[in-house]
Amino acid sequence: MTDAAASRPVAQKVRRPAAGQAAAGRAASPWGFSRSIGRRLTILLAGIAAVLALVSWAMVTSFARAAAERTQDGVLAASALSIAGALGSEQGNIRLELPYSAFAMLDAIGQDRVFYRVATADDTLTGYEDLEVPRLPRTAGEVVTDTIAYRGTTVRVATVTRSVLSGQVPVRIMVSVAQTRSGVDEIAAGLSRSAAALSVGFFLLATGLGWAAARNSLRPLNEIAQAVGRRGPSDLRPVQRDAPGELAPLLAALNRLMERLGASIRRSEDFITEAAHRVRTPLATVRAQAEVALHSAESEEVKATLRRMIRAVDESSRSAGQLLDHATVGFRAETLRAEDLDLAAVIRRVTDGLAPTAEMKDIAFSVSLVPAPMRGDAILLENAVRNVLDNAVKYSPAETVVTVTLERAGSAWRITIRDEGRGFGDAAVPQLVERFRRGANVEKVVGSGLGLTIADEALRAHGGTLTLSPGDNGVGACVTLTLPAA
Amino acid sequence: MCHAHPARRLIAALLLAVLPGVALAQVLEDRRVWPGTGERTIRVISTADIDVFAPFVERIAAERPDLGIDYAVASSAELHRAIAEGASYDLAISSAMDLQFQLANDGLARAHRSDATAGLPGWARWRDLLFAFTAEPAVAVISRARFAGRDRPRNRQDLIALMRTDREAFARAVGTYDVRDSGLGYLFATQEARNSDTYWRLSELMGGLDVQLYCCSAQMIDDVASGRLALAYNVLGSYAMARIARDDRLEILALQDYATVMLRTAFIPASAEDPEGAGAVLDAILRIGMRDDADALPLPPLGAVQGPEATAFGPIRLGPGLLVHLDRLNREAFLAEWSDAMLQ
Numbered sequence A: 001m002t003d004a005a006a007s008r009p010v011a012q013k014v015r016r017p018a019a020g021q022a023a024a025g026r027a028a029s030p031w032g033f034s035r036s037i038g039r040r041l042t043i044l045l046a047g048i049a050a051v052l053a054l055v056s057w058a059m060v061t062s063f064a065r066a067a068a069e070r071t072q073d074g075v076l077a078a079s080a081l082s083i084a085g086a087l088g089s090e091q092g093n094i095r096l097e098l099p100y101s102a103f104a105m106l107d108a109i110g111q112d113r114v115f116y117r118v119a120t121a122d123d124t125l126t127g128y129e130d131l132e133v134p135r136l137p138r139t140a141g142e143v144v145t146d147t148i149a150y151r152g153t154t155v156r157v158a159t160v161t162r163s164v165l166s167g168q169v170p171v172r173i174m175v176s177v178a179q180t181r182s183g184v185d186e187i188a189a190g191l192s193r194s195a196a197a198l199s200v201g202f203f204l205l206a207t208g209l210g211w212a213a214a215r216n217s218l219r220p221l222n223e224i225a226q227a228v229g230r231r232g233p234s235d236l237r238p239v240q241r242d243a244p245g246e247l248a249p250l251l252a253a254l255n256r257l258m259e260r261l262g263a264s265i266r267r268s269e270d271f272i273t274e275a276a277h278r279v280r281t282p283l284a285t286v287r288a289q290a291e292v293a294l295h296s297a298e299s300e301e302v303k304a305t306l307r308r309m310i311r312a313v314d315e316s317s318r319s320a321g322q323l324l325d326h327a328t329v330g331f332r333a334e335t336l337r338a339e340d341l342d343l344a345a346v347i348r349r350v351t352d353g354l355a356p357t358a359e360m361k362d363i364a365f366s367v368s369l370v371p372a373p374m375r376g377d378a379i380l381l382e383n384a385v386r387n388v389l390d391n392a393v394k395y396s397p398a399e400t401v402v403t404v405t406l407e408r409a410g411s412a413w414r415i416t417i418r419d420e421g422r423g424f425g426d427a428a429v430p431q432l433v434e435r436f437r438r439g440a441n442v443e444k445v446v447g448s449g450l451g452l453t454i455a456d457e458a459l460r461a462h463g464g465t466l467t468l469s470p471g472d473n474g475v476g477a478c479v480t481l482t483l484p485a486a
Numbered sequence B: 001m002c003h004a005h006p007a008r009r010l011i012a013a014l015l016l017a018v019l020p021g022v023a024l025a026q027v028l029e030d031r032r033v034w035p036g037t038g039e040r041t042i043r044v045i046s047t048a049d050i051d052v053f054a055p056f057v058e059r060i061a062a063e064r065p066d067l068g069i070d071y072a073v074a075s076s077a078e079l080h081r082a083i084a085e086g087a088s089y090d091l092a093i094s095s096a097m098d099l100q101f102q103l104a105n106d107g108l109a110r111a112h113r114s115d116a117t118a119g120l121p122g123w124a125r126w127r128d129l130l131f132a133f134t135a136e137p138a139v140a141v142i143s144r145a146r147f148a149g150r151d152r153p154r155n156r157q158d159l160i161a162l163m164r165t166d167r168e169a170f171a172r173a174v175g176t177y178d179v180r181d182s183g184l185g186y187l188f189a190t191q192e193a194r195n196s197d198t199y200w201r202l203s204e205l206m207g208g209l210d211v212q213l214y215c216c217s218a219q220m221i222d223d224v225a226s227g228r229l230a231l232a233y234n235v236l237g238s239y240a241m242a243r244i245a246r247d248d249r250l251e252i253l254a255l256q257d258y259a260t261v262m263l264r265t266a267f268i269p270a271s272a273e274d275p276e277g278a279g280a281v282l283d284a285i286l287r288i289g290m291r292d293d294a295d296a297l298p299l300p301p302l303g304a305v306q307g308p309e310a311t312a313f314g315p316i317r318l319g320p321g322l323l324v325h326l327d328r329l330n331r332e333a334f335l336a337e338w339s340d341a342m343l344q
């Protein structure tokens, strides 16, 4: 009784949460986001990696562009300064010979168009007369760089000034060197492409590492789940494991729950036993008293009344017993507690138990068994066989034989119980298995109508079947119990 | 180089010919039209003589027979002026790299991109605008007759020494470009002057020998052939070699110290009316320029630069450095110095 009752809630404990979590996850998020902590963690880490990769790509791209621009500015400044350095005056005239290097160095960045202008405040000495710069350096030696639109394109222009003597007067001369920006664009684009490739690589690596990290950090959780899942159905001991700090509350809660569950199971077991006693004991007393009264009664009328009373008490007692058995079977059937057993031994226990009753009616058992190992719940199987054999004895007249056979039928064990009694008659046979259903042929035989129900439920729990059929040559009843072997 | 095949002469649909050099004021020195099978005609303006370009036309016609070619010959300065003023030519081909570069730099060239342009080495291309298809050295051509019995100078030092010791033989018998007139001559002179100070020593010496100045390579070669000149300095090598192949009075001096190598360049002007056709012709020209064998064509391929005549300085660099010598002040300064040396 204790084992039977204990088995159910434990099994629930193990199975239900998993199923419930999956269902909740499916309902909660359309992306399967909360379905698995591992996936959720991986996706989150991948998201973070993607953001970081994107940010680093953008930063490298802008740095690269800035660096390329600074390089161009430097080259333009050097060019303008070298032209300014070549300025001189000769016999009172301003003299300039553009240094070859000032232009050749502009090749450094890329193949860009080049424009230049050397001018005084009101006169262009040489170069592109329409190259106007937005501002001039305030001091000599300072270089001013600007981005301006010139001849339908964007150019970067560096400007320096230098004072040169013209006659006796110092003249301020401005030197501007401008260049288009395609070289800078190309360098920046090339670096940006490399950075993009690197970022993608970084993202993939980080995602892989994130996945591994998520798996690794979830391992203790999986280990605990497995440890609990591996437990036997009645094992309600607290889970003793080294768990990471984050899992300690969960583990503590789980252990508290199991403890409460164990207590509640023990209470209901006690209650059922208690109830059986409470019903049966007074009934036994009533029956004994009625029996005594029957012996001392003289009036036939009183005797008949007392016999009806005894019969009613028997029916009640039988009903109470069968109800308790049914409840027990229900418990145990819900989560089957399978163990190795020999079906032949189970049958032998039942025939031994019913032998006295049969003897009283001069009914002989003809038992033919083979060793039949299988996995199952012996108590359930015993209940099933007992109820069927009980019927055979109960519904057979005296001096008949009840045959019990156990044999192998393919991948199953088959128990056949035949009697030479009244048989099932015209009753709709499958309905006899229903609860509280009794046949029309029972006459005065005491019963509750639960016997076949109990047998059927016990067999079903093992994946077996119960078949009712007329006996050979239409005499008696034949009940077949089939159970899958091993 | 005016000796065109009689057969080719017949194909000519139009010939606005004037004797080259005589009519400098006129825009075109020469013109010829090769009709195509289709309606379209690509207008080409070039500094190369018709005979030099005719073999190119045959090869272009093999690729694109539908395109006719209207070929106009002009001096590099005229070509520069025409394009700068927006004349509608579909293709501009010139040996004056600096002037070509300036046009491209100033936005007068149209970008062109194709498999042929992508196949060019980096030094033979500037952006998607300007493309080189020949590498032609400047050479010294001598008259065999006037050099009879003399050792050939191996480098410019030898040449200077020779001219110094035998002034009589070289007086009024040395010719070179008049850099004031000739864009190519100016390019050769400025590049050589930048690379080596030998140039000025040579110039001073030539000036002292009463140098003869010319507008064009062809005439210099003519005069060396006739014996009027003993030596022509900085002649276009491609012209000289083509001429020597059929004239044994001429010889090229193998000066081993250095050589100035010019790249003949082409671009599609922004004002082109048929840029697609121009692109096709340009691609065909570039493919000819990238041929492996320096075969019978009068203009040597780009690959000649990597050949045995490879030079100390490599070809003149296509880049903003070319703008320096075009600068008005620089040009004035250079011409002043050049005149001082040459016209003593």
Ligand SMILES: Nc1ncnc2c1ncn2[C@@H]1O[C@H](COP(=O)(O)OP(=O)(O)OP(=O)(O)O)[C@@H](O)[C@H]1O
Pocket: A318, A322, A387, A391, A392, A395, A419, A421, A422, A423, A424, A432, A433, A437, A438, A439, A440, A441, A442, A446, A447, A448, A449, A450, A451, A452, A453, A476, A477
């Ligand atoms: N061996 C049999 N021979 C004839 N009828 C039978 C036999 N076994 C069962 N029955 C019929 O099937 C009915 C249902 O049987 P079941 O064992 O479920 O109830 P019961 O025997 O009446 O009551 P109990 O719960 O006390 O066993 C019986 O009432 C009887 O009519």
Ligand SMILES: [Mg+2]
Pocket: A387, A390, A391, A447, A449, A450, A451, A452
């Ligand atoms: Mg029964």
